[in-house]
Amino acid sequence: MKWSWLWKRERPASVRFSDLAWDVHSHLVPGVDDGAPDLEAALEMVRGMHALGYKGMVLTPHVMSDLYPNSPETLRPAFDSLQAAVDQAQLPVKLKLAAEYLLEPECLELLQSGELLAFTCVDQAGNEKEVVLMEFGFHHAPHEDLVKESLFAAQTRGLTPLLAHCERYPYLHKEDGLLELWRERGGWMSVNAASLAGAYGPETRDMAKKCMDRGWVSFLCSDAHGMRHVRALEALATSKTVVRWMASGQSLHRGLGA
Numbered sequence: 001m002k003w004s005w006l007w008k009r010e011r012p013a014s015v016r017f018s019d020l021a022w023d024v025h026s027h028l029v030p031g032v033d034d035g036a037p038d039l040e041a042a043l044e045m046v047r048g049m050h051a052l053g054y055k056g057m058v059l060t061p062h063v064m065s066d067l068y069p070n071s072p073e074t075l076r077p078a079f080d081s082l083q084a085a086v087d088q089a090q091l092p093v094k095l096k097l098a099a100e101y102l103l104e105p106e107c108l109e110l111l112q113s114g115e116l117l118a119f120t121c122v123d124q125a126g127n128e129k130e131v132v133l134m135e136f137g138f139h140h141a142p143h144e145d146l147v148k149e150s151l152f153a154a155q156t157r158g159l160t161p162l163l164a165h166c167e168r169y170p171y172l173h174k175e176d177g178l179l180e181l182w183r184e185r186g187g188w189m190s191v192n193a194a195s196l197a198g199a200y201g202p203e204t205r206d207m208a209k210k211c212m213d214r215g216w217v218s219f220l221c222s223d224a225h226g227m228r229h230v231r232a233l234e235a236l237a238t239s240k241t242v243v244r245w246m247a248s249g250q251s252l253h254r255g256l257g258a
């Protein structure tokens with residue numbers, strides 16, 4: 001019997017985070033939302049992501065008109081302070097500033113003006129895209145007209161909307177027509193590591209798996225607000241769903257650079 005063959009078959013596949021290279025959703029900009037409260041907490045998370053193998057992080061503080069009325073002007077100084085601390089600590093992790101926009105009428109205005117924080121990613125066809133991370137409210141579905149108008153406004157400006165944690169909206173678990181619409185009209189989707197690790201219950205975990213297995217998901221994100229989310233990534237090191245998804249070619253993580 002060829003034992004080497006048997007060993008290969010039984011050896012569990014594992015996730016190589018260095019293959020993901022970039023995380024594109026996190027709340028590490030200190031003191032601007034419900035993420036890292038200060039520089040020390042933000043640095044600890046950068047260290048944790050580096051230890052997992054990540055090469056870069058897109059930092060995406062919340063932009064919500066009522067709770068977090070952030071703008072490029074309010075976010076840039078806090079981002080720069082973290083960048084300086086990461087440089088001083090000589091951590092080889094690249095940082096980029098973007099944001100996570102709540103889909104609301106004020107967001108539509110920003111999309112129409114084009115004054116948003118986006119990040120650049122090369123898609124599967126080799127085209128460079130300017131990507132804007134957006135989220136729906138957790139309790140109520142956004143009006144379909146607002147979704148359609150926002151997708152249209154984004155594309156008119158040459159922006160590709162990326163939906164944050166598509167698995168975390170309970171109102172889409174049984175009726176996911178809005179996700180179909182998002183996808184049909186050129187929107188991209190992402191899931192959170194913590195959802196796959198079971199942090200929000202079995203229904204959310206199963207929805208994340210379903211979206212990945214359907215071929216809808218371009219990014220697996222930390223959505224790191226604290227070290228618990230870095231540890232959630234670590235918990236996925238042997239996830240068959242993630243291994244299968246990474247092998248499927250859907251991932252666009254390396255579109256930000258290896």
Ligand SMILES: [Fe+2]
Nearest residue numbers: 025100164223
């Ligand atoms: Fe987030």
